[in-house]
Amino acid sequence: MGNSYKWYRLSYSLVASFIFLAIFLFAGSIDPIWLFERSNGTTYLGFMLATFGTIIAAKSMKQVELSRFLGLKPHDDLRETEPLIKTGWYQYMRHPLYAGLILIFAGYLFYVPNMASLIHLLALLSYLPFGIYYEEKKLREQYGEKYVRYQNKVPPLIPRLKK
Template sequence: MNYIYLILLWAVFYASHSFLASGKLKRKLESKLGKAYKWYRLFYSLFSLLFFVILVLYSIRIPAERILAEGDLLIYFGYMAASFGTIIIVQSSKMWSIGKFIGTRPEEPQTEKKLIRAGWYSRMRHPLYAGLLLIFLGYFFVAGTYSAMVHLACLIAYLPIGIYFEEKNLFAEFGDAYKKYREEVPAIFPKMRFW
């Protein structure tokens, strides 16, 4: 039963994430809230963080039942995957303002926004999702528990949905520029380049 609740918590977390990040909701709130809308991104970030902390705390109290046998090689690959995922997230986050991302700095006017195509964004459209996928995979290899497997499975199930809604917002924001970018650059798994 613990795992069903964990799946439900992830479902609510991801559903609220997609709903609160939707362009349609943001446009409605911006017209209704006026100048107070500048605080919406911070509210959204704090809500997501609080929900994530609750999810983690619930997950910690589930008794650990291993699904994978412990092994040095598996732990090594787990740490490597999680480290590489962290590197991707940290490096790709240098391309945009973290203050604007969490809502502590004001958004740029629509005319000043530019589509990022450099760094990791030149290899994949969603490096943050790719990094999270590697971190969750690494955690599953290291912990080897049913809970870690549920975390990974829920993320994998959500990725196509999250990408769909995020790209819907990006199409609305950047139009043909994003359409061209989408045709040239894969979503999560970069094209292998051989010399």
Template structure:
């Protein structure tokens, strides 16, 4: 039962993430809230943080049941994957404003499509970083809970990417279409 609660918690988190990020909802709230809309992103960030804390709480309440025997090799690969994922997250997040992302600073009306750094290699480096962190966690912990975290993420990502790219196509049009054709979604092409 604990594993179902953990999976349901992730389903709630990912669903609310997609709903709150939807352009249509943002337009409606902008009309209804007027000048108070500037607090929407901060509210959303705090709400997401609370949900993540809840998922963490649920996760640590579940007794650890290993599904793979732990080894130095799996731990090594796990730490390497998580470290590389963290590096990708940090490096790619330098391309945009953390204050805008969290909601401390109001989003600017003029947006520019980022196509440099990690964004020149993959369209969604943040998702790639998170996949590597969750994968690393699974290799280190080798537990059912860590597998559920990873599987829930992998189930959500195609949907999350679909909705995000739909929004990016509306925002950037042909520029984003060209970018889509030249840069892979998650995994960088190996150079010849």
């Protein structure tokens, strides 16, 4: 993977943080453009989505080392012998933290249905594929065929319905 590749995670985290901070600051400086009228139904739906997303994200984060996930503790993955996580939410989807974030941002859109909330969600949906691509590239190199089998069996973000 090379010496520079081990820093991709920190770079990804910093760029994502910068983008979302810029959107957040910009959104706070303009008058809100409302997409639809907020109601009790949209408020409850927003809370349910955000709560479920928070549960998924929190439970999946308990299974990974936060400093490695954020890129604060880089390493040469080819020499690591960490086990491939396939339990908890990882048995249903390969990227439960990202799925949780999508639900949180979607929930916020229903709770605060304005253009800024929509832009945040769209930015997340646009940027996550880059994180998934590089993360899965690293995992395929680290675990080889074991990860490829896991990829073929478990969907990336949306769990399969049982037959």
